[in-house]
Amino acid sequence: MKKIIADSLCEAQKALEQFVGNPASVDSIEAAALIMTECLRAGGKIMSCGNGGSLCDATHFAEELTGRYRGNRRPLPAMAVNDPAYLTCTANDFEYDVVYARSVEAFGKPGDVLLAISTSGNSSNVVKAAEAARAAGMKVVGLTAEGKTRLQELSHVCICAPRTAHSDRIQEIHIKVIHILIELIESGLGFC
Numbered sequence: 001m002k003k004i005i006a007d008s009l010c011e012a013q014k015a016l017e018q019f020v021g022n023p024a025s026v027d028s029i030e031a032a033a034l035i036m037t038e039c040l041r042a043g044g045k046i047m048s049c050g051n052g053g054s055l056c057d058a059t060h061f062a063e064e065l066t067g068r069y070r071g072n073r074r075p076l077p078a079m080a081v082n083d084p085a086y087l088t089c090t091a092n093d094f095e096y097d098v099v100y101a102r103s104v105e106a107f108g109k110p111g112d113v114l115l116a117i118s119t120s121g122n123s124s125n126v127v128k129a130a131e132a133a134r135a136a137g138m139k140v141v142g143l144t145a146e147g148k149t150r151l152q153e154l155s156h157v158c159i160c161a162p163r164t165a166h167s168d169r170i171q172e173i174h175i176k177v178i179h180i181l182i183e184l185i186e187s188g189l190g191f192c
Contacts, residue, residue, distance in 0.1 A: 015169045016176070018162040029177060031157045032141045033184035039113045039139065040189060045077035047108060047138075049100040049129050050117030053171050055082055057143075058117050061178045069182045073191040079107070081129075100129035110137030117174060118142075119167040121149025130154040143177060145170045 019025050036046055046065065048058035058080040065078035081087075081103040090099045104114060114133035118126040121144035130140045130151060142155030145163040152158045161173035186192050 011164075012169060012172055015162050015164055015173060019173050022162075025159070028157055028159045029180055030184070032159055033181050033188065035139050035141060035157060036113050036115075036181065037185050037188035039111060040076055040185065042111055044109065044111040044113065045079065045107075046113045046115060047079055047081060047104060047133075048115040048117065049081045049103075049126060050143075051123055051126065053167075054117040054119060054123075054126075054143075054174070055080070057171065057174055057178055058082065058115065060175070061115060061182070064178075064182050065185070069179075069186060071186075071192060073186065076185070076189075097124045097128055100125050101132035104129050104132040104136060104138070108133055108136040108138050112136075112138045113141060114138050115141050115143060116151055116155070118144050118149075118151050119161075119170040119174075121145060121147065121151040123151075127151055127154065143174050 039046060048061050049055065050058045059082050062078040062080040065076040067075065081100050086103065087099050090102055108114065114129060116126050116130045127150045131154060133140050134154060140155045142151045142158035144151050144158060144160055146160045147163050152160065159177055161170045164170060
């Protein structure tokens with residue numbers, strides 16, 4: 001067991017070091033935070049979506065903005081597309097590929113931001129959400145892994161974790177990025 005633990009921690013450390021060592025990582029996080037901060041400053045909102053663990057990350061991002069992160073402040077307008085009744089209704093009546101796009105079409109406005117999370121960068125429903133966001137005049141921030149992907153092509157800013165053998169390492173980078181984005185948004189809006 002100790003070998004599995006040590007190997008797993010070393011693998012996670014290696015992925016994080018690779019991410020930190022890439023200058024594009026810091027630049028893309030900063031650019032994404034500026035887009036999100038400007039959106040909120042102008043009275044817009046941030047929507048977020050993803051599948052599986054990425055939906056959990058999208059939800060965590062939204063609840064930290066509407067609730068609180070490290071300190072008390074006013075709630076910030078953010079919403080994850082995560083309502084089970086909505087998701088299953090839309091998937092049943094249409095198809096799973098459009099569950100996020102239809103929500104973006106319903107609630108997204110010009111100047112809003114979509115945080116689209118996909119470890120592969122090619123999840124069809126997340127890609128369609130990014131397409132819908134662009135069509136609505138929204139900015140798209142992609143959170144994915146390195147390599148040419150459809151999400152990267154559709155994103156105004158794309159933050160790319162190192163591509164690893166398993167998606168859990170990518171997700172571990174994503175949650176670190178999400179926390180940094182929240183910290184930068186709060187700082188940019190003068191809350192800390």
